[in-house]
Amino acid sequence: MAVYGDIVRYRDLFANLFRRDLHAKYRGSVLGVLWSLVNPLALVAVYLIVVGVIWNKTKGIPHYPLYLLAGLAPWIFFATSLQTAARSMVDSADLIRKVRFPRQLVAFSVVATQAVTFAVMLGLLIVLSLILVPGARDTVWLVLPLAPLYAAFVAGLALTVASVNAVLRDVEHILAAALLPWFFLTPILWSFQTLDPSQQAHHKLIEVLKWGNIVTPPLSALRDSLWSSSGPSASSVIYLAVAAVISLALGSFVFSRVDDRLAVEL
Numbered sequence: 001m002a003v004y005g006d007i008v009r010y011r012d013l014f015a016n017l018f019r020r021d022l023h024a025k026y027r028g029s030v031l032g033v034l035w036s037l038v039n040p041l042a043l044v045a046v047y048l049i050v051v052g053v054i055w056n057k058t059k060g061i062p063h064y065p066l067y068l069l070a071g072l073a074p075w076i077f078f079a080t081s082l083q084t085a086a087r088s089m090v091d092s093a094d095l096i097r098k099v100r101f102p103r104q105l106v107a108f109s110v111v112a113t114q115a116v117t118f119a120v121m122l123g124l125l126i127v128l129s130l131i132l133v134p135g136a137r138d139t140v141w142l143v144l145p146l147a148p149l150y151a152a153f154v155a156g157l158a159l160t161v162a163s164v165n166a167v168l169r170d171v172e173h174i175l176a177a178a179l180l181p182w183f184f185l186t187p188i189l190w191s192f193q194t195l196d197p198s199q200q201a202h203h204k205l206i207e208v209l210k211w212g213n214i215v216t217p218p219l220s221a222l223r224d225s226l227w228s229s230s231g232p233s234a235s236s237v238i239y240l241a242v243a244a245v246i247s248l249a250l251g252s253f254v255f256s257r258v259d260d261r262l263a264v265e266l
Contacts, residue, residue, distance in 0.1 A: 003159075003252040006102035007174050013101060017109035025113060040121060041074045051189050059193035063132055063227060067127075070223040071188035073121040077114055078154050078215060079179050084110040085158035086165045088170040089262065097263050106256050111155050124145055125226045133230025142232065145224040149244045150218050156247030163255045168259035186215050211239075218243055 007014050047068055051058055058064040085107045088095060092106045100174060129140045165171040192210060210216055217239035224232040258265070 001248070001252060003255055004248065005103065007089070007108060007264065008104055011107060013110075014105050014109060017105055018112045021109050021113040022116065037120065040076055040146055042068060043072055044069050047189055062139050066128055066132055067126070067191070067223065067227050069121075070125055070226045071186075071219060073118065073125060074120075074150060074219045074222050075183065075186065075188055075215070077118040077150075078219075079183070080117075081111045081154050081158050082175060082178070083113045083163050083172070084114065084161045086175055089162050089166040090172075091171070093251050102249065103259060103262055104159055107159045108155060111158045115151055115167075118147075118151070129226045133227060136226065136231075139225055139231030141225075143222055146221055146225060146232070146237065146240065149240050150238070153218055153240065153244040153247045156244070156249070158252035159251030160247075160254045163251070163258045166262055167258055182213075182215070185209060186219065188219070208215055214243060247253060 044065060048058075051068075057069060063066050086111045088107045089103065096106070107245055126140055127142065129136050134138075146251075161171060161175060192206065195206070217236040221232040221236040221240045224236065226229070
């Protein structure tokens with residue numbers, strides 16, 4: 001796992017790459033990182049109108065605005081990290097061709113930049129949970145150890161996508177096309193518990209959506225810590241931990257296979 005150990009060994013370089021990406025994202029902005037709250041809050045308002053008013057599908061989900069925001073925050077972190085990481089090595093091609101350094105730090109720096117937004121959102125969600133869901137005051141703090149696991153899960157996938165896209169540029173376009181349907185197949189706007197009896201009849205399909213969608217259990221573990229007074233299920237937490245390990249291993253494996261070719265391919 002030396003691929004990840006380089007974050008510590010080359011921490012000064014990683015810090016410089018992180019500052020570069022963070023400054024590029026918020027350069028010239030008055031509010032800076034606070035703009036990271038605008039997108040999820042705007043989406044919550046729109047989805048509340050569409051799902052709650054037009055479709056009238058929020059019945060059976062208590063504190064639906066919090067449920068929605070607690071699902072959007074990890075999803076936005078996941079989707080934006082993968083999209084920006086996919087192009088990270090391509091966009092840094094000049095640096096990669098000229099200097100020999102741990103190239104994986106390029107992908108990790110963009111994930112770290114998105115993690116700042118994620119951390120701000122989690123801070124807001126913890127405050128809202130303590131105010132709106134008194135029963136969750138004992139479980140809300142579980143999000144603190146679960147969030148780094150989720151970040152590791154995302155980082156491993158981001159490194160995988162960045163490595164493959166450096167060799168095969170179609171990956172970024174496939175990813176962009178897949179994220180929208182992936183969003184609607186993930187229980188962010190809806191819940192498994194509120195499906196109609198006729199929908200519950202499709203048991204196999206529901207099980208595939210619940211466990212075959214690699215984002216669903218990790219996202220559920222985080223959201224249930226913030227929204228549910230009973231906390232996350234053990235199965236979701238175990239899934240998240242295992243998924244994080246597999247994701248990191250996959251990222252390391254794929255990167256090690258293309259590392260020597262990056263300067264040529266880019």
